[in-house]
Amino acid sequence: LTYAAAVGRATSSPVGLHRVVSPAGVLPQAAAVLDADPAIYGDEVRIGVRRLNLDAASFRQLREHYADGGALRDAVLEIVRTRGKMHNPVTNSGGMLVGTVEEVGPQSPLGLEVGQRVATLVSLTLTPLTITDALRDWAGTSEQVPCAGTAILFARSAVAVLPDDLDERLALAALDVCGAPALTARVVAQYADSGAAPSVVVIGGCGKSGSMSLAAARRAGAGRVVGVVPHDAEARLLAAAGLADEVVIADARDPLALSAAIGDAVDVTVVCVDVPGCEGGAILATRDKGTVVFFSMATSFPAAALGAEGLAADVTMLIGNGYVPGHAAYALDLLRTDAGVRTLFEGRVAE
Amino acid sequence: LTYAAAVGRATSSPVGLHRVVSPAGVLPQAAAVLDADPAIYGDEVRIGVRRLNLDAASFRQLREHYADGGALRDAVLEIVRTRGKMHNPVTNSGGMLVGTVEEVGPQSPLGLEVGQRVATLVSLTLTPLTITDALRDWAGTSEQVPCAGTAILFARSAVAVLPDDLDERLALAALDVCGAPALTARVVAQYADSGAAPSVVVIGGCGKSGSMSLAAARRAGAGRVVGVVPHDAEARLLAAAGLADEVVIADARDPLALSAAIGDAVDVTVVCVDVPGCEGGAILATRDKGTVVFFSMATSFPAAALGAEGLAADVTMLIGNGYVPGHAAYALDLLRTDAGVRTLFEGRVAE
Numbered sequence: 001l002t003y004a005a006a007v008g009r010a011t012s013s014p015v016g017l018h019r020v021v022s023p024a025g026v027l028p029q030a031a032a033v034l035d036a037d038p039a040i041y042g043d044e045v046r047i048g049v050r051r052l053n054l055d056a057a058s059f060r061q062l063r064e065h066y067a068d069g070g071a072l073r074d075a076v077l078e079i080v081r082t083r084g085k086m087h088n089p090v091t092n093s094g095g096m097l098v099g100t101v102e103e104v105g106p107q108s109p110l111g112l113e114v115g116q117r118v119a120t121l122v123s124l125t126l127t128p129l130t131i132t133d134a135l136r137d138w139a140g141t142s143e144q145v146p147c148a149g150t151a152i153l154f155a156r157s158a159v160a161v162l163p164d165d166l167d168e169r170l171a172l173a174a175l176d177v178c179g180a181p182a183l184t185a186r187v188v189a190q191y192a193d194s195g196a197a198p199s200v201v202v203i204g205g206c207g208k209s210g211s212m213s214l215a216a217a218r219r220a221g222a223g224r225v226v227g228v229v230p231h232d233a234e235a236r237l238l239a240a241a242g243l244a245d246e247v248v249i250a251d252a253r254d255p256l257a258l259s260a261a262i263g264d265a266v267d268v269t270v271v272c273v274d275v276p277g278c279e280g281g282a283i284l285a286t287r288d289k290g291t292v293v294f295f296s297m298a299t300s301f302p303a304a305a306l307g308a309e310g311l312a313a314d315v316t317m318l319i320g321n322g323y324v325p326g327h328a329a330y331a332l333d334l335l336r337t338d339a340g341v342r343t344l345f346e347g348r349v350a351e
Numbered sequence: 352l353t354y355a356a357a358v359g360r361a362t363s364s365p366v367g368l369h370r371v372v373s374p375a376g377v378l379p380q381a382a383a384v385l386d387a388d389p390a391i392y393g394d395e396v397r398i399g400v401r402r403l404n405l406d407a408a409s410f411r412q413l414r415e416h417y418a419d420g421g422a423l424r425d426a427v428l429e430i431v432r433t434r435g436k437m438h439n440p441v442t443n444s445g446g447m448l449v450g451t452v453e454e455v456g457p458q459s460p461l462g463l464e465v466g467q468r469v470a471t472l473v474s475l476t477l478t479p480l481t482i483t484d485a486l487r488d489w490a491g492t493s494e495q496v497p498c499a500g501t502a503i504l505f506a507r508s509a510v511a512v513l514p515d516d517l518d519e520r521l522a523l524a525a526l527d528v529c530g531a532p533a534l535t536a537r538v539v540a541q542y543a544d545s546g547a548a549p550s551v552v553v554i555g556g557c558g559k560s561g562s563m564s565l566a567a568a569r570r571a572g573a574g575r576v577v578g579v580v581p582h583d584a585e586a587r588l589l590a591a592a593g594l595a596d597e598v599v600i601a602d603a604r605d606p607l608a609l610s611a612a613i614g615d616a617v618d619v620t621v622v623c624v625d626v627p628g629c630e631g632g633a634i635l636a637t638r639d640k641g642t643v644v645f646f647s648m649a650t651s652f653p654a655a656a657l658g659a660e661g662l663a664a665d666v667t668m669l670i671g672n673g674y675v676p677g678h679a680a681y682a683l684d685l686l687r688t689d690a691g692v693r694t695l696f697e698g699r700v701a702e
Binding site: 026027029091125126255279284300301303307308312317319320324 | 377443670
């Protein structure tokens with residue numbers, strides 16, 4: 001018998017509406033404040049949190065805004081204390097977490113068992129969260145945050161059981177971005193199915209979502225595959241990983257420089273860099289009837305919509321949905337079987 | 352011989368880079384300030400402006416922020432004076448304009464002739480603009496702004512010659528949103544081509560883009576077509592226009608109420624309301640493998656991306672590109688041939 005059932009709380013909702021404190025009627029992601037009470041409802045699951053993985057855009061903003069690791073740590077604690085979730089109010093993004101299943105409500109449809117190591121595949125912006133260790137083991141210098149506390153999964157949540165054959169930090173880093181390779185593969189396959197092998201450029205090709213998207217594009221039938229990186233060090237890393245036919249250095253915020261570096265406009269452009277202002281360049285790099293997939297949380301909706309209109313560009317622009325069925329298994333498989341992806345991820349978590 | 356050629360200005364760019372004052376290297380839409388000098392380059396066209404049509408999100412924000420029409424007018428003048436374009440810095444949106452072709456550069460590929468009445472189909476956020484009449488004929492109470500001044504078209508611009516058989520304000524209102532029906536038709540046709548007639552819901556079905564999108568959905572082969580409106584007055588208007596099989600009243604910012612009003616989840620959801628916070632409801636209203644097309648400039652990219660992920664919703668989410676080949680002719684044809692659309696538009700411009 002759970003605490004929730006024992007005290008007769010209101011009926012729960014599969015999407016978590018019962019956890020919304022304010023404003024009334026919105027979904028948990030849109031809420032200002034969630035109820036993060038560790039006591040579960042009958043269809044919920046409680047996770048004992050061990051590590052948060054902050055979204056790249058969120059961590060970048062926090063790091064640039066706060067003078068040192070201590071101030072940054074205090075800011076994260078304050079967000080979680082006041083909002084009941086790690087929802088960065090500036091970037092409107094979160095991240096995900098890993099932990100161990102502590103309690104499974106009798107009506108939970110997620111199929112989890114107590115003691116399993118899991119990673120959440122829904123954003124921290126909608127995950128009720130408490131922190132009980134004051135983040136004392138986090139220096140504030142990495143997006144990976146060692147943490148003790150509790151998190152709640154709703155009935156309609158996405159979660160992955162962590163595999164035993166992969167380092168937890170590696171798996172977590174891959175699962176954090178697993179929507180990107182899965183959706184890239186789907187888009188590339190649509191072009192490949194209907195004609196010649198499509199050309200693909202991934203902006204931010206050396207990052208987590210970028211390197212996985214490059215590998216996914218190739219597997220899905222891409223022809224020419226280009227990775228764009230901001231500087232020489234990443235160019236060398238990505239070239240060594242062998243994930244792209246060409247690696248080019250360009251500032252993605254400079255549309256002309258980007259187009260010049262890429263050469264011929266491509267069928268599919270995948271935007272994986274976490275800096276604002278890349279919409280115009282991505283659109284200009286894409287040919288007529290091509291597709292741009294935006295995964296960066298720094299993407300501006302009006303800049304993309306008006307940018308394409310302003311360039312009279314007949315391109316399909318997708319909002320990178322972080323959920324694609326099978327995405328977790330697909331990303332973990334890339335990590336296991338693609339040596340280039342594996343090398344880049346191992347280097348990244350060792351930093 | 353143009354002034355520009357006479358004084359030997361720098362080479363022009365088809366996308367208008369030569370008009371960007373700051374910051375350097377960005378496209379005109381992303382620029383803080385444009386050079387709105389009425390003297391044209393060899394591949395440009397100068398329009399004598401007669402009317403601006405402010406984007407709905409922009410006008411709404413301005414109207415809510417400024418106490419009266421005079422203050423609102425001053426704000427628009429100040430934006431245009433300092434930025435060289437009518438680019439609302441809060442909403443990041445603009446609108447479009449009508450006027451008369453004043454001068455055509457010898458290298459302009461747009462095929463225009465001096466004296467033609469035209470409407471721009473690229474956003475005001477990237478159109479160099481001067482205002483010479485202090486907007487004295489505008490009371491600040493309507494998004495349609497009588498105006499004297501000049502605007503510049505680049506080589507790669509989208510522009511429509513206004514038809515002689517339609518009232519200018521009617522045509523302008525239709526052209527302002529012409530990307531929405533064209534893209535809706537394309538998406539609906541893709542579903543219709545691959546199986547049963549898709550069900551379609553248009554949120555904000557009584558507005559300009561919404562009513563045209565409803566009509567376009569039907570023409571493109573939709574099955575059940577539902578229009579969502581915020582209150583009774585619009586419900587009566589839309590029902591009388593006969594554009595939807597069902598008209599329902601719901602607050603689009605309330606996901607549960609919206610879903611309850613719509614009933615079964617649909618194949619295609621089109622978001623045309625100019626208020627923030629409609630992402631979650633639109634996603635929840637859409638079935639697995641369905642598509643959400645966001646046309647509202649109030650759409651938040653992170654809210655859509657994280658909202659779908661948080662709901663484990665396998666939906667395709669499109670950023671409503673305002674440019675689709677043939678969009679102007681398609682919208683004007685809807686206005687001419689669909690009595691329901693025509694009636695709603697006539698009522699709107701008469702307000």
